Amino acid sequence: MKKLLYIDACIRNELSRTKRIASPIVESLKKRYEVETIVINDLALAPVQIEENRRRANGIVSEEALCWANKIKEADRIVIAAPFWDMSIPAALKTFFELCSLFGVTFDSDDKTCFGLCKAENLLFITTRGMAIKTGDPLEQATPYIKALSWLWGIKGFEVVARDNFDYLPQEIIEKEIASAVEEGLLIAETF
Ligand SMILES: Cc1cc2nc3c(=O)[nH]c(=O)nc-3n(C[C@H](O)[C@H](O)[C@H](O)COP(=O)(O)O)c2cc1C
Incomplete structure (x- = not known):
């Protein structure tokens, strides 16, 4: 498989509306994929600062980060669920990416530029x-960022x-929106 x-x-876990949309979609993907989950809340990550940067410059990468990087590299598909925070993604997720988006694992470079090494299609x-900010609005900086990162990793297909x-919105409309987002995701999951 x-x-x-x-x-x-x-991040808000059981209160998260994003999670209510993502959970049934991921559940349906389990019919076709062996799913491994990384829960960002469980990792209690500290931002990447000078010491981590120095270690890396000396070729020292934590085993944990290397393990996450290899999971990203080897996955056939990747699903990311995250709320829109400060016009982008939660910092904990950005920190996770900074830790595991690793030169020589998820991407590499030649003498001109970087290219991806990840397997996922x-x-x-x-x-x-x-707020009422649609995908594609210049104020929406989460989707372009995730898309750019997947480009760096060499992943060509992107769905949102x-x-x-x-x-x-009133709660009853939010419930309808969640249901329609789940439906949309389940449809994507059929061919994802
Ligand atoms: C720390 C924090 C920052 C947020 N920043 C923004 C923002 O910049 N723009 C926006 O439209 N909504 C923002 N929101 C609102 C969330 O995007 C919105 O409530 C979303 O549905 C939360 O998803 P969740 O229910 O999965 O946690 C923010 C919420 C929190 C808690």
Whole structure:
């Protein structure tokens, strides 16, 4: 069975509307993939600072980060679920990426530029936003970032399931939006 890596950055956990959308979609992908989940909340990550940078410059990478990087490299598909925070993604997820987006593992370079080393053909990003900001709006800096990162890793396919205005819509409409996002994701999951 092919492998799918699910990166769960739904920081509010059981309160997370993003997680309510992502969970049934990932569940349905289990029919076709062996799913491994990394829960960002469980990792208690500290931002990458000068010491980590020095270690890396000397070729020293933590075993944990190398293990995450290899999971990303070897996955056949990747799903990332994260809320829209400060016009982008939660810092804990960015820290995770900084730790495991590793030269020589997830990407490499020749004498001109970088290129990806990851096996995945497709990445699905699932998110919800507080304000009425649609995917593609210049104010929306999460999707372009995840897309650019998947380019760095060499992943060509990119799908996004997003809903917005969740901090302002009445609860009954939010419920309908969650249901329609799940439906949209389940449809993507059939061919993902
Ligand atoms: C720390 C934090 C930062 C946020 N920043 C933004 C933001 O910049 N723009 C926005 O539209 N919503 C923002 N929101 C609102 C969330 O995007 C919105 O409530 C989303 O649905 C949360 O997803 P969740 O229910 O999965 O946690 C923020 C929420 C939190 C807690």
